[in-house]
Amino acid sequence: MTIILQNDDYKYELEAVVKIFFPAMHFAFEYQKNDVCGDICAARLKKGKEYTYAFAAVRIGGIIKRICAKVENGCKNYVSECEAALCRCLYICLETVTGKKCAWGMLTGVRPAKLVRQLCDKGMTRDEIFEHLQTNFFVTPEKIALAYDIYKLQQQCVDFAQRQKFSLYVSIPFCPTRCSYCSFISHSVESSHKLIDEYCRLLKRELEIIALYAKRCNLAVETVYFGGGTPTSLEAKALSELFETIEKNFDLSQLREYTVEAGRPDTITEEKLRAIKSHGISRISVNPQTTNDEVLKAIGRRHSAEEFFQGYNLARKIGFDCINTDLIAGLPKDSLLSFEKTLDDVIELCPENITVHSLTLKKSAQMYEGGADSFLGDVGKMLDIASQKLTKNGFLPYYIYRQKNTSENLENVGYSTKGKECLYNIYIMDDTRTILGAGCGASSKLVHSEFDMKRFFNFKYPFEYIRDFDRMNEKKQAISQFFEN
Helix, strand or coil: EEECCCCCHHHHHHHHHHHHHCCCCCCEECCCCCCCCCCCCEEEEECCCCCCEEEEEEEECEEEEEEEEEEEECCCCCHHHHHHHHHHHHHHHHHHHHHHCCCCCCCCCCCHHHHHHHHHHCCHHHHHHHHHHHHCCCCHHHHHHHHHHHHHHHHHCCCCCCCEEEEEEEEEEECCCCCCCCCCCCCCEEHHHHHHHHHHHHHHHHHHHHHHHHHEEEEEEEEEEEEECHHHHHCHHHHHHHHHHHHHHHCCCCCEEEECCCCHHHHCCHHHHHHHHCCCEEECCCCEECCCCHHHHHCCCCCCCHHHHHHHHHHHHCCCCEEEEEEEECEEEEEEEECHHHHHHHHCCCCCEEEEEEEEECCCHHHHHHHHCCCCCCCHHHHHHHHHHHHHHHCEEEEEEEECCCCCCCCEEEEEEECCCHHHHHCCCCCCEEEEECCCCEEEEHHHCCEEEEEECCCCHHHHHHHHHHHHHHHHHHHHHHHCC
């Protein structure tokens, strides 16, 4: 497909609208008015004396749709209004030609609960928020209600105005194997075994550096989150040493939550779980993604569903009272019946958290090469089934996020039993709390307010992290500069 533009203005935004209807598709861009064969999407602006006119046209499979809108030249936020008009016109053309109805309308790259909070902060009522999102973005009432209800629940869990507390994120970028849908910065233990010891040594040093800056700025740790990758790819001794480094260097007196992802069941051992439990970690993830062995094989996982059940039951036996399980809707070789069975299997275990993801394909994922054929058409139905079954069994949605290139432009939702919501998950989806990241691929976000923030990033890959460790940590000076000035 070719996207025809006037210039590079709004290129990113217009491409994002096209990807709502054609995820994981490669596009060509054309800036001339020459005739272009095949399927096209076109958008341009023309400024007149009083109005700027937004034109959009789509030709797919020989079906053509054109539409025009106008923006007053002297209006407030002229540039953003022109962008919105172009995107709306293109969206309407695509919806008409494809016949696809998108539940989230033309919202792309947006954290829905954060958007609702911002509209509430502007003084909008619930009814005004519904009208705004339906009229301007074509979002369905069901999805608006989901985002609104999640925001209201989050208000009961966290104080968005608290500024002197922060979350610590620790990245362990190693996995037993790389899943075919994965785009995270992770490396198989087999291919990167020689890097692990040096990586852990430097990670402990980085945690010490972060702790010094946090103390200098009177920042208190509220949540700690070990993610990856798969943290339990490390041996029990290496995990314990990292936990001890945090205990020795950070003031944990105000800690409310400590999470370690034990996501891959094939990395779980009793020794590792006991090491995690002995250091006071209150929350872990044991992630099946599916309980269908055929699907597990298709996505490149080496464990079986039975190994997931064994790992989960072992965690319960050792005494973990807050366990999350991740599921993915839309995996290859899955079906509505198979997905529903996975839900039933997991609900029967009574975990405190169940997170339901929609399949998302990033360009770095192996499955991306499959293009649109990699997406199942039943993902929306799968999410509906999940919502019905989970709410019926006492789980409420407490956080939500969306990504580009997601099947049917849908969402990822975390469900929780009452009082077991993951605070870190809420904070990472909102720009109201400082997050300090350690390890490769980790990002840090310094927050005074959502209008006064600074971000900096660690190197993506273990080799870079090890090679340029000292240069990378020069960025940490930003912490004291930001909070002391």
